[in-house]
Structure formats: C-alpha cells, structure tokens
Amino acid sequence: MAGTETTTRKGERTRALILETALDLFRERGYDATTMRLIAERADVALGNTYYYFRSKEHLVQAFYERVDDAQRVETAAALVHETDLKTRLRIVVRAVIEIMQPYHRFAGSLFRSAADPRSPLSPFGPESTEARRKGIPLLAEVVDGSKTWVPDDLRAELPRLLWLYQMGVVLFWIHDRSPEYVRTERLIDHTTEIVARLISLASLPVLRPLRRRTLRLLADLQVNELSLSNPV
Amino acid sequence: MAGTETTTRKGERTRALILETALDLFRERGYDATTMRLIAERADVALGNTYYYFRSKEHLVQAFYERVDDAQRVETAAALVHETDLKTRLRIVVRAVIEIMQPYHRFAGSLFRSAADPRSPLSPFGPESTEARRKGIPLLAEVVDGSKTWVPDDLRAELPRLLWLYQMGVVLFWIHDRSPEYVRTERLIDHTTEIVARLISLASLPVLRPLRRRTLRLLADLQVNELSLSNPV
DNA sequence: GTCTATAACCGGATAGAC
DNA sequence: GTCTATCCGGTTATAGAC
Numbered sequence: 001m002a003g004t005e006t007t008t009r010k011g012e013r014t015r016a017l018i019l020e021t022a023l024d025l026f027r028e029r030g031y032d033a034t035t036m037r038l039i040a041e042r043a044d045v046a047l048g049n050t051y052y053y054f055r056s057k058e059h060l061v062q063a064f065y066e067r068v069d070d071a072q073r074v075e076t077a078a079a080l081v082h083e084t085d086l087k088t089r090l091r092i093v094v095r096a097v098i099e100i101m102q103p104y105h106r107f108a109g110s111l112f113r114s115a116a117d118p119r120s121p122l123s124p125f126g127p128e129s130t131e132a133r134r135k136g137i138p139l140l141a142e143v144v145d146g147s148k149t150w151v152p153d154d155l156r157a158e159l160p161r162l163l164w165l166y167q168m169g170v171v172l173f174w175i176h177d178r179s180p181e182y183v184r185t186e187r188l189i190d191h192t193t194e195i196v197a198r199l200i201s202l203a204s205l206p207v208l209r210p211l212r213r214r215t216l217r218l219l220a221d222l223q224v225n226e227l228s229l230s231n232p233v
Numbered sequence: 234m235a236g237t238e239t240t241t242r243k244g245e246r247t248r249a250l251i252l253e254t255a256l257d258l259f260r261e262r263g264y265d266a267t268t269m270r271l272i273a274e275r276a277d278v279a280l281g282n283t284y285y286y287f288r289s290k291e292h293l294v295q296a297f298y299e300r301v302d303d304a305q306r307v308e309t310a311a312a313l314v315h316e317t318d319l320k321t322r323l324r325i326v327v328r329a330v331i332e333i334m335q336p337y338h339r340f341a342g343s344l345f346r347s348a349a350d351p352r353s354p355l356s357p358f359g360p361e362s363t364e365a366r367r368k369g370i371p372l373l374a375e376v377v378d379g380s381k382t383w384v385p386d387d388l389r390a391e392l393p394r395l396l397w398l399y400q401m402g403v404v405l406f407w408i409h410d411r412s413p414e415y416v417r418t419e420r421l422i423d424h425t426t427e428i429v430a431r432l433i434s435l436a437s438l439p440v441l442r443p444l445r446r447r448t449l450r451l452l453a454d455l456q457v458n459e460l461s462l463s464n465p466v
Numbered sequence: 467g468t469c470t471a472t473a474a475c476c477g478g479a480t481a482g483a484c
Numbered sequence: 485g486t487c488t489a490t491c492c493g494g495t496t497a498t499a500g501a502c
Contacts, residue, residue, distance in 0.1 A: 011468060035493055046470045048496090057494070109351045116349035118342045118409045125409045176351045176358045184455060191451040198444055207440065211431055218424040222417060244485070268477055279487045284479065286485095 015053045018043050022060045023067075027103050031110035058120065061111055064104070069135055071100045076139070086147035087197035093143055094167055094189050098174050098182070105182075109175050137164045149197070152204050155212065158219045159200070166196060248286045251276050255293045256300075260336050264343035291354060294344055297337070302368055304333045309372070319380035320430035326376055327400055327422050331407050331415070338415075342408050370397045382430070385437050388445065391452045392433070399429060 021043040025034040036057055040047040054060050076096045083089050101108055117123055141160035144151060151159065170192070174185040203212050254276040258267040269290055273280045287293050309329045316322050334341055350356060374393035377384060384392065403425070407418040436445050 014468080032493095036495080037493070046472090048471080048498095049469055051495070052469075106352075112349040113346045113353070116345040116405075119339075120346070123409075172349070175349075176356070187454060188451070191447065191454075195444065195448055195451070198447075202440070202444070205440065207435070207438065211428065211435070214424065214431075215428055218421070218428070221420060221424075247485080269479085270477070278485095280478095281480080281488075282486050288479095290478070 011053075014045065014049070018045060018050050018053055019060065019063050022054075023064060023104075026060075026064070026107040030106045031113075064111070066135075068097065068100050072096045073139055075100065080142065080146060084146065084148040086144070086149040086200065087193045089143045089147050090163065090196065091189060091193045093139060094170055094193065097167060097171060098185060098189070101171070101174075102182075105175070108171075112172065112175055133164070137161060140164050140167065149200060150204070151200060152212075154216050155200070155203055158216055161219070163196070166192070244286075247278065247282070251278065251283050251286055252293065252296050255287075256297060259293075259297070259340040263339045264346075295354070297344070298365055299368075301330065301333050302365065305329045306372055308333065313375065313379060317379065317381040319377070319382040319433065320426045322376045322380050323396065323429065324422060324426045326372060327403055327426065330400065330404060331418060331422070334404070334407075335415075338408070341404075345405065345408055366397070370394060373397050373400065382433060383437070384433060385445075387449050388433070388436055391449055394452070396429070399425070 018039065022034065022039045025039060025042065028034075036050055037047055040050045043050070054063075072093070076093050079092050080089060083092065104111075118125065137160050140163040143163065144156065144159050170185070170189060173188055174182060177185045179185075202208055251272065255267065255272045258272060258275065261267075269283055270280055273283045276283070287296075305326070309326050312325045313322060316325065337344075351358065370393045373396040376396065377389065377392050403418070403422060406421055407415060410418045412418075435441055
C-alpha cells in the first residue's frame with residue numbers, strides 16, 4: 001500500500017510536470033508550434049509517456065480550462081464579498097477571466113478552434129464539458145444572487161446560463177482583439193456590463209413583459225432538451 | 234493568347250473538379266475523414282496538384298462559404314420581393330442559410346473549428362474575410378430596408394451588422410443541434426425572429442432610448458477600430 | 467502501475483523535376 | 485500545370501525495464 005502510494009505520487013508529479021511544461025510552451029509559442037515531441041523533450045520524459053497521462057494534445061487543453069475556471073473563482077471571491085452592485089459584480093467576474101487568460105492570448109485563439117467543434121471533446125457546449133459548465137455557471141448565479149438588484153423569479157432561474165453565454169461572448173471578442181493592452185475588450189466589458197445590468201432592471205417593466213415571457217419560454221424550451229441530451233440517466 | 238486561354242480554361246476545369254470532389258467528400262464523410270490524398274485520388278489528380286489550386290485544406294472551405302453565400306442570395310430573392318413583414322423577411326433569410334447548409338451539417342461542425350481561430354484565414358471576423366462580410370451583410374440590410382417597420386436612422390446604420398451576427402449565432406446553434414430534423418433550430422428561429430423584430434420596434438420607445446444610445450455608441454466605437462484594422466489604407 | 471525507447475502509421479504540407 | 489518524393493508532427497504500437 002505504501003508502494004502504491006509512492007508510485008501514485010510519482011505519477012502525479014510526472015503528470016503535473018508534463019502539464020506545466022505544456023502550458024509553458026503553449027504560452028511561449030502557441031498551440032501548433034508546441035509539438036508533443038517538444039513537450040516530452042523539455043519535460044524529460046518519453047513521448048509515449050505524455051500520451052500515457054494525456055490521451056491527446058487536446059486533453060492538455062482541458063486541463064487549461066480547469067485552471068482558468070478555478071483561478072476565476074479564487075481570484076474574485078474576496079472582491080465579491082463586499083460588492084452589491086450588479087454591474088460591478090459582473091465586471092469583476094468577467095474581467096477576471098480575461099486577466100487570467102491574458103498570458104495565453106495567442107494560445108487561446110487556436111484553442112477555441114477545437115472549442116467550436118461540437119464533436120470535439122473540448123466543445124464547451126458538448127456533453128463532455130457538462131462538468132465545466134456545472135462548475136462555471138454557479139459563479140454567474142452568485143453574481144446575481146449577491147447583488148441588490150431585484151430580479152423576477154422566472155428570469156432569475158435562467159439568468160446564470162445567459163450570463164455565462166455573455167461571458168463566453170466576451171472571451172471570443174477578446175480572442176480577436178488585437179488592440180494594445182486589449183483596450184477594446186476593456187471598453188466592451190465596461191459598456192456591456194452596464195447594458196446588461198440595465199436590461200435586467202428593465203426586464204421587470206410592464207412594457208417588456210411579453211418580450212421577457214417569450215424569451216424565457218424559448219430558453220426553457222431549449223433547455224429541457226439540452227439537459228436531456230447532456231445528462232442521459 | 235489562345236494558348237493561355239486554353240491552359241487557363243483547363244486550369245479552371247481542374248480547379249472546379251477538385252472543389253466538386255472535395256465538397257462531395259466533405260458531405261459524405263465530414264472534414265477529418267476527407268484526406269487531401271483521397272480528394273486527389275478521387276479527382277484523378279496528383280496530391281501536389283490539389284495544393285497547386287488550394288493552398289491548404291482550409292482554403293477549400295473558403296470556397297464552401299462563398300457557395301453558401303451566393304445560394305442564400307439567389308434562393309431568397311424571389312420570396313423577399315413581395316414580403317414586407319420584418320419578422321418574416323428575417324426568417325426567410327435565416328432559414329435559407331440553414332437549409333442550404335443542411336447536407337453539410339456534420340461537416341459544418343468541424344468547419345467552424347477554423348472559423349473560431351482568429352489567425353486562421355477562415356475566421357469570419359478576421360481581415361481575410363472582410364470580403365465575405367461585405368458580401369453577406371448587405372442581404373441583412375435589404376431585409377430591414379424592404380420591411381415596413383420604421384427604424385430610427387441611428388439604429389438602421391448598425392442593424393445589418395447586428396443581424397448578421399445574429400445569423401451567425403443561429404448557425405452556431407444549428408451546428409450543435411442534434412434534434413431530429415433540427416426542430417430545435419426551427420423553434421429557435423421562429424421565436425428569435427419574433428423577439429428580434431419586437432426589440433427593433435420597441436427600440437424607438439422613450440424608456441429604451443438611453444439603452445439604445447449607449448448600445449449604438451458602443452457599436453460605433455468598436456466599429457471604427459475594426460474597420461481601421463481590417464482595411465489599412 | 468509507471469516509464470523508456472524506438473519504430474511505424476497516417477495525413478497535411480512542400481520542393482523540385484518534368 | 486502536373487507529378488513524385490519527402491518532410492513533419494500527431495498518434496499508435498511494441499517490448500521491455502523498474
């Protein structure tokens with residue numbers, strides 16, 4: 001038993017080493033220029049060994065996603081405790097993702113490549129990443145719940161998913177942003193968080209009620225099906 | 234000169250042959266399973282020759298985009314002539330894209346892979362596809378202009394781009410849609426065209442004016458920069 | 467169970483001869 | 485314009501060492 005533990009620990013160290021090396025290389029040279037052979041060489045392991053721990057190059061990217069997600073939760077926790085303004089809360093969270101990914105900007109581009117393919121295990125919409133969504137969406141729920149803005153119940157139920165989508169949109173924009181220090185993305189975040197927050201407030205207005213109902217009905221409609229697809233019992 | 238013409242013509246024939254073969258194969262077996270070697274073999278040309286006409290496998294996809302775009306314009310022209318309802322006009326156009334792409338559903342997934350990568354020449358947001366946008370967006374402008382809905386001038390200027398984005402969103406949804414006969418996408422289109430049309434009507438309401446102004450200002454802001462990036466003089 | 471070494475397969479891409 | 489030969493890198497397979 002001590003033996004297994006030791007080997008397991010060694011295995012974990014090796015796994016971590018490979019991942020660290022891969023992320024370094026991704027950061028330095030992007031996705032394509034980082035060959036599996038290079039990762040193995042730099043980590044001082046055999047090529048076959050990297051495949052022992054990561055079934056494919058894309059699985060290394062999964063690990064990257066998880067990193068970002070964890071970091072986002074950790075790094076926003078403190079700031080969210082004392083903030084009650086919805087717009088500000090949203091901005092804190094969205095800015096955090098961008099800041100965390102910043103060193104990997106180039107890499108993130110090629111990365112989203114696989115993300116857009118529904119048959120890729122890395123697609124954020126596919127069943128394989130149900131867990132990633134499960135981990136990511138609650139943070140957006142917390143953004144809403146911790147704010148002083150009043151949100152009608154029916155909307156509150158769907159809002160986290162919507163905000164998660166919004167966040168994905170911002171990331172997609174940032175990936176294409178070539179402006180110095182990503183000022184365009186900054187601007188986008190500042191304006192859109194304001195717009196989103198206002199929209200949420202306005203949503204309870206009587207004039208907008210039919211629109212809101214219709215939108216929510218659509219979402220519920222689509223959601224049911226998505227869940228039954230993603231979570232076959 | 235007759236000589237050049239002949240060779241040119243022959244070149245065009247070969248090019249068309251390769252493209253046709255490639256699209257057939259894409260339709261039959263998807264992107265990955267269609268190897269460049271297979272295309273060459275089936276088209277009865279040498280592997281190197283396909284690279285003579287299409288710099289990369291991805292460039293074959295460019296050709297696919299153009300096909301879809303052209304077909305969309307042709308196939309909606311008649312229906313648009315007599316229709317003045319904004320919602321219906323929008324639905325006609327969006328449905329057309331989906332219908333045209335239908336045989337290529339599997340293929341379209343892997344296709345959007347490259348589309349999401351900003352450094353890929355296929356990214357619909359990148360400078361390389363400025364032309365694709367130039368060709369695609371006017372149809373959405375026509376959707377608005379030909380409708381009886383009154384649209385304030387400031388909004389009218391930005392609307393085509395927004396609707397184009399909306400259309401891209403629908404396509405993205407469809408790509409991930411695994412429901413039989415894509416009923417979920419059908420539903421999405423029916424509901425969202427309604428929602429979009431209502432939003433456009435509501436946009437002129439006084440309550441929504443600040444929101445609209447702010448949104449348009451953001452768009453204009455970002456647009457200026459995008460154009461200066463995409464079209465360096 | 468963890469790891470090395472090595473060879474091989476496959477497919478996208480390129481070079482250079484004809 | 486077209487071909488053959490070759491490179492390169494993701495991935496797989498094997499055989500064996502600790």
